[in-house]
Amino acid sequence: MHELSIAMGIVEAATDEAQRRGVQVAAVHLRLGALSGVVKDALLFSYEVACQDTPLAGSRLIVEDIPVTIFCPECKEMRVLGSLQSFACPECGAPTMDIRQGKELEVFALEVQE
Amino acid sequence: MSEPRLVEVRRNVLKQNDIIARGLREQFREAGVFVVSLVSSPGSGKTTFLEKTLTLLQPKYRVAALVGDLATENDAVRLARSKAPVRQITTGTLCHLEAAMVQNALEGWKMRDLDFLFIENVGNLVCPSSYDLGENLRLVLMSVTEGEDKPLKYPTIFNSADVAVISKNELAAAVEFDWEVARKSIESVRPGMRIFRLSAKTGEGMQEYLDFLSQQLLEQRAVAHH
Numbered sequence: 001m002h003e004l005s006i007a008m009g010i011v012e013a014a015t016d017e018a019q020r021r022g023v024q025v026a027a028v029h030l031r032l033g034a035l036s037g038v039v040k041d042a043l044l045f046s047y048e049v050a051c052q053d054t055p056l057a058g059s060r061l062i063v064e065d066i067p068v069t070i071f072c073p074e075c076k077e078m079r080v081l082g083s084l085q086s087f088a089c090p091e092c093g094a095p096t097m098d099i100r101q102g103k104e105l106e107v108f109a110l111e112v113q114e
Numbered sequence: 115m116s117e118p119r120l121v122e123v124r125r126n127v128l129k130q131n132d133i134i135a136r137g138l139r140e141q142f143r144e145a146g147v148f149v150v151s152l153v154s155s156p157g158s159g160k161t162t163f164l165e166k167t168l169t170l171l172q173p174k175y176r177v178a179a180l181v182g183d184l185a186t187e188n189d190a191v192r193l194a195r196s197k198a199p200v201r202q203i204t205t206g207t208l209c210h211l212e213a214a215m216v217q218n219a220l221e222g223w224k225m226r227d228l229d230f231l232f233i234e235n236v237g238n239l240v241c242p243s244s245y246d247l248g249e250n251l252r253l254v255l256m257s258v259t260e261g262e263d264k265p266l267k268y269p270t271i272f273n274s275a276d277v278a279v280i281s282k283n284e285l286a287a288a289v290e291f292d293w294e295v296a297r298k299s300i301e302s303v304r305p306g307m308r309i310f311r312l313s314a315k316t317g318e319g320m321q322e323y324l325d326f327l328s329q330q331l332l333e334q335r336a337v338a339h340h
Contacts, residue, residue, distance in 0.1 A: 002210055002241035009127045017123045026118050030127075037243035037270050084269040086302050095305035105244065107125040111118050 006038055006105070007046035011056050013107045018055065027060040027111035033104035034068050034084060062111075068102030131245055134213035138220075138248025143338050145225030148331040149233065151247050153271055154255035155264075156237030159281045159314060161189045163255060164234055166314040168196035170324055175229040175331075180219050182211045182236045189234065199223070210241035213248055229331060239268040250334060257282040258291040262299055269303040276307070279323065283313040 010028060018025045032038060040063055047061040068081040072089035073096055079089050081102075088095045126132065142149050154160045164179060171177050178199040181189045190202035203211060203219045216233060225231075233249060235242045254275035256264045259282060265272040272278065278300050286293070293311065300309055308326070312319030 002208070002244065005208070006127060006244070009130075013125045013127055013129075014123075017121075017125065021121065023121070029120070035270055035273060037240065037274075084273070084303065085266045087273065087305050088302075095301070097305055105127045107123055107127060109120050109122045109124075112121050113118050 001039075001042055001046075003038060003042040004046040004050065007043055007050035007061075010047065010061070010107055011050045011054055014059075014110060015055055017107070017110060018112065021112070023110070023112035023114055025056050025059045025110050025112055027062050028056070028107060029062045029064065029109040029111065031064050031066050031104040031106045031108045033066045033102040034081075035099070035102040036105040038105060040065070064108070066101055066104045069100045070096050071098040071100050072096060073098065128244065128246075131213045134217055135246035135248040138213060138217060139250070141225060142231070142248060142250065143334070145228070146335050146338060147225050147228040147231050148251070148327070148334050149231045149247075149249045150251045150253055150327070151233040151235055151249040152253050152255060153235045153239065153242045153275065154237060155239050155260060158237070158255050158257045158260060160234060160237065160255055161192055163279065163281055163314040164232055165193050165196050166317075166320065167232065167324070167327075168193065168198040170320060171230060171327070172196070172198060174328075176227060177230045177232070178223065178228055179232040179234065180216060181234040182215070205236055209236055209238050210245055211235050211247060212245050216247050230327065239264075239271045243271040243274045251276045251330060253277050253279060255279045255281055258286045258296075259289050262292050262296040265296075265299040265303045272300060272303045272307075275304065277326075278304075278307055278309045280309065280311045281314055283311055283318060284316050 014025055014028045051057045069078050072079050072094055074092045074094040082090055152160055168177050179193055180201050182203045182205050183189050187202050190200050193200045201219050203215050233247055252275045254272055310323040
């Protein structure tokens, strides 16, 4: 399980951004891609642990799940994959590795108080 | 206290790792060394496979290896039999390697003196997928004893890999390994990936894979010089 080190990375990034702005963080909004290799539940649990004794203690982690989006070489359209077990267009079945979204592991926004 | 408001920050959590990985990749390119990282489950035969790879490449190439292991130095001791320079990265409780660990482990090694560097990740098919190590090629290894559907169970790591090796082929008949099902599983989670089926023990299939590595090295150097 590497979610604790990821959670510590989130806390570090958010703390740094908050300190630069001189604000208090109430919540961290994270964009989490289905291909990021990070398990959401384990991350939520780890986040609480990682926040302890930091300026972010008591803050919430709000996770936005980002599904995998591919660009279908046949349809010439963006398509959202229904499953990680098949990297193929859900409409026409063309296999593809043209992945446009789904690897995100990004602190997207902070809910702050001045 | 004022009402809470939302501030957009857009910050990649693995930015630090990615920056170090990019630096390593640039360093490898300049030195003309081709870097392969290996990921697999525990017990898939990664160390035997790597020992064989190092031994067979050596007559022609200068090779070295970094091996990640949770607690022991057994892997490094086994790999040292190949006579190639080997360094151990003991990760303690950490289940994966990160770019900074690779960078530290390379301290003092002259990259220009190498043709190939192998980085054996910790035996784990989940955690290593998130971390770029600056490698040129990520090789995922599975043995015939693990079952044909392994790629479907761990799609993220298979998807992130560049080539797949199916090892312990000498046991394929005994475990009734269905090659076609395995090939389809890999193709489904990582379309177009090159697959090598081999036995590190008997040497069967090793030459095709070694030729592929030689070709990759040539191509990388051709690109680096233009």
